[in-house]
Amino acid sequence: MRHLLSAGDLTLDEATLVLDTAKELAQVGGRSVKKLPTLRGRTVVNLFYEDSTRTRISFEAAAKRMSADVINFSAKGSSVSKGESLKDTALTLQAMGADGVVIRHSASGAAHRLAEWVDGAVVNAGDGTHEHPTQALLDAYTIRERMGRLDGLRVAVVGDIRHSRVARSNVLLLNTLGAEVTLVAPPTLLPVSVRTWPCSVSYDLDEVLPKSDVVMMLRVQAERMNAAFFPTAREYSRRYGLDGDRFARMPDHAIVMHPGPMIRGMEISAEVADSPRSTIVEQVANGVSVRMAVLYLLLSGSGSGTGN
Amino acid sequence: MTNTTHLIRDARILGGERADILLRGGRIEAIGPGLAADGAQVVDAAGAVALPGLVDLHTHLREPGREDAETVATGSRSAAMGGYTAVFAMANTDPVADTAGVVEQVWRLGREAGHCDVHPVGAVTRGLGGEHLAELGAMADSAAGVRVFSDDGMCVSDALLMRRALEYVKAFDGVVAQHAQEPRLTEGAQMNEGVVSDRLGLAGWPAVAEEAVIARDCLLAEHVGSRLHICHVSTKGSVQIIRWAKSRGCDVTAEVTPHHLLLTDDLAESYDPIYKVNPPLRTAEDVEALREGLADGTIDVVATDHAPHPSEAKETEWCHAAMGMLGLETALSVVQHTMVDTGLLDWAGVARRMSETPARIGRLTGQGRPLAVGEPANVTLYDTSAERVVDAAAMASKSMNSPFNGMTLPGRVAATFLRGVPTVLDGKIQ
Numbered sequence: 001m002r003h004l005l006s007a008g009d010l011t012l013d014e015a016t017l018v019l020d021t022a023k024e025l026a027q028v029g030g031r032s033v034k035k036l037p038t039l040r041g042r043t044v045v046n047l048f049y050e051d052s053t054r055t056r057i058s059f060e061a062a063a064k065r066m067s068a069d070v071i072n073f074s075a076k077g078s079s080v081s082k083g084e085s086l087k088d089t090a091l092t093l094q095a096m097g098a099d100g101v102v103i104r105h106s107a108s109g110a111a112h113r114l115a116e117w118v119d120g121a122v123v124n125a126g127d128g129t130h131e132h133p134t135q136a137l138l139d140a141y142t143i144r145e146r147m148g149r150l151d152g153l154r155v156a157v158v159g160d161i162r163h164s165r166v167a168r169s170n171v172l173l174l175n176t177l178g179a180e181v182t183l184v185a186p187p188t189l190l191p192v193s194v195r196t197w198p199c200s201v202s203y204d205l206d207e208v209l210p211k212s213d214v215v216m217m218l219r220v221q222a223e224r225m226n227a228a229f230f231p232t233a234r235e236y237s238r239r240y241g242l243d244g245d246r247f248a249r250m251p252d253h254a255i256v257m258h259p260g261p262m263i264r265g266m267e268i269s270a271e272v273a274d275s276p277r278s279t280i281v282e283q284v285a286n287g288v289s290v291r292m293a294v295l296y297l298l299l300s301g302s303g304s305g306t307g308n
Numbered sequence: 309m310t311n312t313t314h315l316i317r318d319a320r321i322l323g324g325e326r327a328d329i330l331l332r333g334g335r336i337e338a339i340g341p342g343l344a345a346d347g348a349q350v351v352d353a354a355g356a357v358a359l360p361g362l363v364d365l366h367t368h369l370r371e372p373g374r375e376d377a378e379t380v381a382t383g384s385r386s387a388a389m390g391g392y393t394a395v396f397a398m399a400n401t402d403p404v405a406d407t408a409g410v411v412e413q414v415w416r417l418g419r420e421a422g423h424c425d426v427h428p429v430g431a432v433t434r435g436l437g438g439e440h441l442a443e444l445g446a447m448a449d450s451a452a453g454v455r456v457f458s459d460d461g462m463c464v465s466d467a468l469l470m471r472r473a474l475e476y477v478k479a480f481d482g483v484v485a486q487h488a489q490e491p492r493l494t495e496g497a498q499m500n501e502g503v504v505s506d507r508l509g510l511a512g513w514p515a516v517a518e519e520a521v522i523a524r525d526c527l528l529a530e531h532v533g534s535r536l537h538i539c540h541v542s543t544k545g546s547v548q549i550i551r552w553a554k555s556r557g558c559d560v561t562a563e564v565t566p567h568h569l570l571l572t573d574d575l576a577e578s579y580d581p582i583y584k585v586n587p588p589l590r591t592a593e594d595v596e597a598l599r600e601g602l603a604d605g606t607i608d609v610v611a612t613d614h615a616p617h618p619s620e621a622k623e624t625e626w627c628h629a630a631m632g633m634l635g636l637e638t639a640l641s642v643v644q645h646t647m648v649d650t651g652l653l654d655w656a657g658v659a660r661r662m663s664e665t666p667a668r669i670g671r672l673t674g675q676g677r678p679l680a681v682g683e684p685a686n687v688t689l690y691d692t693s694a695e696r697v698v699d700a701a702a703m704a705s706k707s708m709n710s711p712f713n714g715m716t717l718p719g720r721v722a723a724t725f726l727r728g729v730p731t732v733l734d735g736k737i738q
């Protein structure tokens with residue numbers, strides 16, 4: 001593994017190794033000594049072109065717990081906001097000798113482009129409407145912790161699939177790990193070629209819920225309404241929102257996930273979000289362990305200072 | 309200049325019989341075996357194919373306004389290197405070529421450069437705004453003698469305005485060249501909508517956005533009895549619609565670009581915007597339909613849509629990158645590779661689609677003429693047996709955004725003559 005750009009790049013063995021490594025690191029992190037010397041002398045740059053405090057903090061905590069030097073390079077107030085191109089920024093990072101670059105960007109493919117311009121390992125922390133592979137890894141980790149396995153599990157992913165990098169990464173990774181994914185959305189929020197994806201598709205949430213072990217609710221942005229993807233927030237909520245009545249139709253063992261930040265009331269009701277079968281809080285904690293594992297596997301083998 | 313006399317030795321006329329061609333006084337003076345040099349400079353064609361000088365209906369020369377990407381001088385050198393003796397320069401300059409003043413400026417710059425004839429295309433609407441007709445008649449009556457009108461880059465999407473433009477240009481035998489792109493269906497569009505765009509998370513440019521406009525405009529042109537030209541046809545459905553429109557008697561012509569004859573949308577998987585173009589690269593099925601359409605005459609011409617951009621416009625994130633590709637210096641090689649070497653076209657067919665028909669659509673009288681005694685000495689010598697690795701950095705264009713860079717392509721333009729004057733000799737600009 002040289003970079004982590006797409007969840008589809010991971011083989012079953014590699015994905016399993018990330019999850020197993022995350023488990024070990026979580027156990028270490030659970031002890032009182034929170035810092036491991038693993039990445040001492042390595043430099044990790046957090047290059048965030050989009051506001052995402054949660055993801056940035058998660059990566060920062062992961063790198064620091066392994067004693068890496070962390071440089072936060074946020075677009076606001078830096079040369080980036082003054083119009084410096086991604087390529088020029090990449091050349092700067094290259095000159096600094098960054099061993100790893102974690103990039104969040106509004107443009108699909110930005111992480112791929114960056115990987116061509118720097119020698120260090122690139123981790124895609126979300127690129128446009130393309131992918132968010134560490135989110136998928138932490139979701140898979142969370143499912144495995146709760147359910148004990150992934151193989152053969154039935155996972156429903158509900159919401160704005162078309163514009164969701166979380167959905168893309170999850171479909172690829174969960175398929176690799178042997179889960180059966182069903183995407184649920186109004187047809188307007190599904191990609192036109194979704195039938196070629198390695199998953200099932202349904203327009204009917206009520207029909208899918210009783211047959212699901214995991215229900216993953218995605219964020220639906222209000223601006224989609226203005227672009228005629230659906231008539232009103234109320235109608236969306238009525239047809240695709242997860243409220244108490246729908247929650248009751250799920251099997252007793254089934255869990256509810258949400259990558260956050262969530263809109264309570266629209267896609268998920270407060271009582272469901274706060275239920276013990278909701279994993280929303282532990283997804284955040286698991287995120288740090290999974291990102292530690294990713295950084296460890298990408299960076300621990302490399303020579304320090306100059307990248308690989 | 310017109311006193312230059314050249315004897316082309318041993319050329320294959322349109323890929324057929326071998327003969328010598330004597331160029332004198334800007335005209336073809338003689339064609340036949342074993343002509344006497346008689347003081348003429350001898351050019352050994354060594355069996356290269358002789359074609360009438362190529363005519364490109366769709367070139368972006370960027371001047372005025374974006375001289376950092378291309379100028380009339382560099383673009384016309386690029387054209388000559390590609391075997392062209394005439395190009396039509398698109399109107400989306402800054403200022404837009406929507407007045408007699410701007411088109412005359414471009415026309416004059418072309419004459420000063422002297423590497424090929426430069427015919428400005430006039431904008432259909434003022435400022436390419438899609439709201440008010442530009443002064444089409446003034447551009448037609450200007451020294452530039454504009455006959456082709458296009459808002460290329462933008463679609464004339466307003467049906468009524470399109471109807472009026474089609475009708476109005478009949479007064480001076482003009483033609484409207486439509487860039488067919490339904491704007492609402494392509495808001496923010498980045499690449500062909502399909503399996504690849506869905507996987508890459510790039511906003512889709514659906515085929516229907518092109519096909520719907522073509523269908524509408526063919527019906528409009530038929531209704532008002534006007535001729536219509538469709539720019540850069542890119543989809544299988546468009547080919548089918550144009551074939552149907554022609555069968556009804558609609559006076560429509562269409563062009564395809566070299567890149568749409570060869571490249572497909574899966575190249576976007578690299579996220580390298582060198583492959584970003586408008587209309588976008590489509591699927592292998594579309595490519596096949598375009599080749600068939602060009603072979604059977606549904607598509608009339610190959611036009612390059614040569615679109616130079618400075619490197620910073622391409623060395624960036626895909627969605628921020630400029631759309632467009634260089635085309636002039638690789639067009640003939642791509643056509644050989646996709647159409648001739650595959651048996652779909654012979655060289656006479658290439659001459660028709662890259663010289664005769666584009667000249668006729670643009671109403672040029674001194675270009676696209678047969679290789680015959682007494683005709684203007686616009687001749688391209690093309691060595692079909694050569695092979696080359698495309699090197700964008702070595703091109704005459706000011707820009708380097710060739711999607712063919714690094715590819716091995718057949719053929720090489722050995723020489724280009726513009727009214728008897730060599731603009732390219734031995735593959736080098738003169």
Ligand SMILES: [Zn+2]
Nearest residue numbers: 460461487539
């Ligand atoms: Zn165009």
